[in-house]
Amino acid sequence: MGNFLTVQIVQTAMEIGLIYSLIALSLFISFSILNICDLSTDGCYTLGCAVGAVVTIAGHPLLAIPASMAAGACSGFITALLQTRFGVQSILAGIIVNTGLYTVNLAVMGFSSNLSIFGTDTIFSLAKGLSGAAWWQSWYKLIMLGLIVALVCIVLYWFLGTRLGLSIRATGDSPAMVKASSINPAFTITVGLCISNSLTGLAGSLIAQYNKTSDINLGTGMVTIALASLVIGESFSRKSGNMAVRILCVPLGSCLYRLIVSIALRLNIPTEAFKLVSAVIVAIALILPQVKSSLQLRVKMHRVRQTAKGGEKDA
Amino acid sequence: MLELKNIFMTFNPGTVNEKKALEGLSLKLDTGDFATIIGSNGAGKSTMFNMITGTYFPDEGQIILDGDDITFVREHIRSRYIGRLFQDPLMGTAPNMTIEENLSVAYLRASIGNRGSFSRISKKEKEFFREKLSLLGMGLEDRMTSPVGLLSGGQRQALTLLMATVVTPRILLLDEHTAALDPATADKVLELTREVVEDRKITCMMVTHNMQQALDLGNRTLMMSDGRIVFDTAGQERAGMTVNDLLRRFAQQAGHSLSNDRILLSTEEGR
Numbered sequence: 248m249g250n251f252l253t254v255q256i257v258q259t260a261m262e263i264g265l266i267y268s269l270i271a272l273s274l275f276i277s278f279s280i281l282n283i284c285d286l287s288t289d290g291c292y293t294l295g296c297a298v299g300a301v302v303t304i305a306g307h308p309l310l311a312i313p314a315s316m317a318a319g320a321c322s323g324f325i326t327a328l329l330q331t332r333f334g335v336q337s338i339l340a341g342i343i344v345n346t347g348l349y350t351v352n353l354a355v356m357g358f359s360s361n362l363s364i365f366g367t368d369t370i371f372s373l374a375k376g377l378s379g380a381a382w383w384q385s386w387y388k389l390i391m392l393g394l395i396v397a398l399v400c401i402v403l404y405w406f407l408g409t410r411l412g413l414s415i416r417a418t419g420d421s422p423a424m425v426k427a428s429s430i431n432p433a434f435t436i437t438v439g440l441c442i443s444n445s446l447t448g449l450a451g452s453l454i455a456q457y458n459k460t461s462d463i464n465l466g467t468g469m470v471t472i473a474l475a476s477l478v479i480g481e482s483f484s485r486k487s488g489n490m491a492v493r494i495l496c497v498p499l500g501s502c503l504y505r506l507i508v509s510i511a512l513r514l515n516i517p518t519e520a521f522k523l524v525s526a527v528i529v530a531i532a533l534i535l536p537q538v539k540s541s542l543q544l545r546v547k548m549h550r551v552r553q554t555a556k557g558g559e560k561d562a
Numbered sequence: 563m564l565e566l567k568n569i570f571m572t573f574n575p576g577t578v579n580e581k582k583a584l585e586g587l588s589l590k591l592d593t594g595d596f597a598t599i600i601g602s603n604g605a606g607k608s609t610m611f612n613m614i615t616g617t618y619f620p621d622e623g624q625i626i627l628d629g630d631d632i633t634f635v636r637e638h639i640r641s642r643y644i645g646r647l648f649q650d651p652l653m654g655t656a657p658n659m660t661i662e663e664n665l666s667v668a669y670l671r672a673s674i675g676n677r678g679s680f681s682r683i684s685k686k687e688k689e690f691f692r693e694k695l696s697l698l699g700m701g702l703e704d705r706m707t708s709p710v711g712l713l714s715g716g717q718r719q720a721l722t723l724l725m726a727t728v729v730t731p732r733i734l735l736l737d738e739h740t741a742a743l744d745p746a747t748a749d750k751v752l753e754l755t756r757e758v759v760e761d762r763k764i765t766c767m768m769v770t771h772n773m774q775q776a777l778d779l780g781n782r783t784l785m786m787s788d789g790r791i792v793f794d795t796a797g798q799e800r801a802g803m804t805v806n807d808l809l810r811r812f813a814q815q816a817g818h819s820l821s822n823d824r825i826l827l828s829t830e831e832g833r
Contacts, residue, residue, distance in 0.1 A: 410670060411679035417667045420656035427646050429671045431638040488709040
């Protein structure tokens, strides 16, 4: 195990996993809570990355975080506007916004397809300078990302327990009830998608500063990866109605997913095959519950037949 | 007081599927009235409810509630003062949310304007919900943190009734709300309905297919046919009526007999 999975590899997997878990949390809000298929994730993630990179280069790595979140929220607002105000189907609304964002993202990066942040301060380099201790120097990224994700989880948990948060949950859970309860679903969907996409923007901002680069194609396939993380995470919290557990399982799923990917990488799977590997992992994660229940049915059938046979003999 | 003035509503106008759902519907309901409504399928009962709740807007006519013209007030704004129960017990509640969360969503009606969106359910409110739940006599007050999806249909419908009335509505609409429940549970939910409506003198309309029930409950019975109210009885006349009288009157007024299997079945059983 020592050579196959070094601490370094696991550490990197966790760091990326934590960043991606913010996108998984974003899908948790849109997909699991609001019951809306928001496919603007890819573009929104790149938007967060582009905005984050530009603001960081301008010398404000801390400001890059709220800037990216605001950009993400704007994108979510447009997706929500299309479906609530103009009756566009949610999947289409997401795809339209996603397509449009490609040009927006290029524009944000000054019509170049990539942007480097080397040589300027990032939130990571700022954090690194906080202490000279050896443990801090080797773990600061993971600790910082862990704190950010923990903070997001806590705020999300608090928010979903407020009146507005409960209204958002009810919107996805029972549309008929919402209309009978003085809640305006157009409003709750809009707020929900703004929050959801601001988290995607936050992830984009973090990855820009983490990789010290922004690329126009960075977001391609992100929605699949985030969905995989979400599905894996939710497989742990399937039976739990507790919101805290459901939220915590999302970063868990995301980190686990990155770990699986790291293992796949160590098995010398060529990078070209990487998207296929991702898709296969997602498919397996989605198929597993079905396989599990059909296996249980087989076992049950076998047991019932055995008892029936036993009964015949006895008679 | 609710007043419907000469309401017309046509679905899919100008197509082969054109359906005139309401044709000059007029109705005046006094405060505290409890009206039962009967009529064949397609008579316009549900469309009338959908007009009152704002799911659809009428092609013509006016809806007035307590002196306010609400004809084109949007659904979520009206639902602050209109309570509604559906036939399907699963529709009125959110299955993945707990009993207390469901109640607090329904209780939002009371807090609009004077409470922040970012406040959480308070201890006091939890106590209030527990007290209300115990009145249902179903033991739900001890399961306040269980998801509603785990409750039976009858329990969910009783909870929906509580949610619709936790803030006393100006009018309560019951759309065959006990039709999907087993007889014993239906009786229980009906009893709860009667209690809450009579206790708080809520103006109420109830669609039912059970003719006996239509005469037993409330103080007024309306019969609908072809998008209109064809027969309206209350007081002395209603008190002396039997199911057969009701059927005869319907045939006279509507020009055809009541064609609805469920109604006929319920009358044959009819005591």
